[in-house]
Amino acid sequence: MLDAPILVLIDLETTEAAPAPTGPSLELLTAARGLTSGDVVALALQPLGDPATAALAAAGATRLLAADLGESAHLPATAADAVVAAVDAVQPAAVLVVSDYRGKELAGRAAVLLGSACVSDATALEAAGTGESATLRASKLVLSGSWSTTASVGSGGSAPIIAVRPGIAEVAAADGAALAAESLEVPVSAEAAAVRLVSREATSVAAGPALSEARTVVVGGRGVDGDFNLVRSLAEPLDAAVGATRVACDEGWIERSAQIGQTGETISPRLYIGLGVSGAVHHTSGIQGAGTVVAICDDSEAPIFEMADFGVVGDVTDVVPQLVEELARLRG
Numbered sequence: 081m082l083d084a085p086i087l088v089l090i091d092l093e094t095t096e097a098a099p100a101p102t103g104p105s106l107e108l109l110t111a112a113r114g115l116t117s118g119d120v121v122a123l124a125l126q127p128l129g130d131p132a133t134a135a136l137a138a139a140g141a142t143r144l145l146a147a148d149l150g151e152s153a154h155l156p157a158t159a160a161d162a163v164v165a166a167v168d169a170v171q172p173a174a175v176l177v178v179s180d181y182r183g184k185e186l187a188g189r190a191a192v193l194l195g196s197a198c199v200s201d202a203t204a205l206e207a208a209g210t211g212e213s214a215t216l217r218a219s220k221l222v223l224s225g226s227w228s229t230t231a232s233v234g235s236g237g238s239a240p241i242i243a244v245r246p247g248i249a250e251v252a253a254a255d256g257a258a259l260a261a262e263s264l265e266v267p268v269s270a271e272a273a274a275v276r277l278v279s280r281e282a283t284s285v286a287a288g289p290a291l292s293e294a295r296t297v298v299v300g301g302r303g304v305d306g307d308f309n310l311v312r313s314l315a316e317p318l319d320a321a322v323g324a325t326r327v328a329c330d331e332g333w334i335e336r337s338a339q340i341g342q343t344g345e346t347i348s349p350r351l352y353i354g355l356g357v358s359g360a361v362h363h364t365s366g367i368q369g370a371g372t373v374v375a376i377c378d379d380s381e382a383p384i385f386e387m388a389d390f391g392v393v394g395d396v397t398d399v400v401p402q403l404v405e406e407l408a409r410l411r412g
């Protein structure tokens with residue numbers, strides 16, 4: 081167990097009412113709570129209301145640093161400047177950020193600015209030893225998920241930055257008091273100020289839960305033959321995100337941002353359901369962190385069945401409607 085504070089950068093999603101912390105950020109607070117007896121310090125880059133800060137406290141935060149960066153909070157370079165300012169203020173043992181595109185970019189940049197270590201795509205964290213000699217260990221899957229590696233991440237010049245994949249912890253629901261925010265001034269560097277946000281719009285993929293954060297992902301491959309309404313018909317009752325293979329994106333059946341695999345998103349949902357997906361290694365390398373894998377494919381020899389926990393050999397146009405009907409029946 082560490083005894084120094086751990087700083088957690090909180091990603092915010094825009095809701096109708098006010099910005100709210102994302103699920104993966106709350107997971108990081110819970111993970112940090114299990115690693116240190118010191119403070120777990122949440123860093124928010126936009127002002128938060130009481131429900132949001134109560135959620136931070138319930139998840140494990142004991143302090144809240146709040147900056148007000150407006151829309152530029154979404155820019156990795158500005159967020160990295162904020163991390164540097166917060167590290168100066170808190171002197172943490174480590175900084176945790178969510179390992180998505182923005183998180184990995186800002187982790188690298190903040191580590192360079194701080195002269196510290198950086199690990200991305202961690203899937204597990206543990207504290208080895210106790211007190212001042214305690215160090216953090218971060219594990220990750222590499223080589224298309226065929227190896228798991230664990231690295232000891234020392235503090236070096238300054239606090240190491242660890243980008244952690246969603247799915248690391250179960251978060252408690254908020255029922256307690258809100259945290260009082262301590263305001264943080266962020267000197268934005270000239271390099272960060274040179275990048276300005278021009279627009280930010282949700283695509284139709286973003287209409288459901290975010291792919292990288294979703295607990296359940298339903299993926300359409302070539303076998304759905306362009307019918308992503310079929311994929312959505314199963315995703316909606318499961319509150320799942322919709323993903324795709326590269327073939328489905330190449331065909332223009334869905335936006336490129338839905339692509340999962342070596343050249344797309346890496347996901348770690350509790351449940352992955354592949355519809356008409358053969359399971360090529362370029363695709364399955366992006367789902368190694370998935371919990372339960374379900375495959376529905378008409379080719380019993382398809383490689384997806386080698387990694388599937390449950391498989392149905394059949395035509396998606398027969399199987400999926402039956403599945404949707406059965407789900408509706410079970411839910412009354």
Ligand SMILES: Cc1cc2nc3c(=O)[nH]c(=O)nc-3n(C[C@H](O)[C@H](O)[C@H](O)COP(=O)(O)OP(=O)(O)OC[C@H]3O[C@@H](n4cnc5c(N)ncnc54)[C@H](O)[C@@H]3O)c2cc1C
Nearest residue numbers: 301302303325326341342343344356358362363378395396
């Ligand atoms: C450098 C490189 C990078 C790549 N990166 C990625 C990546 O990031 N992500 C990615 O996904 N791919 C990637 N690919 C492509 C990858 O190799 C595969 O070609 C792709 O994943 C296959 O997609 P698929 O499973 O949809 O199609 P297919 O391999 O054609 O499989 C479709 C499956 O659906 C079955 N099927 C057909 N009709 C039905 C039906 N009616 N009902 C049920 N099943 C049916 C077929 O029998 C088949 O098994 C990459 C390739 C290269 C070379």
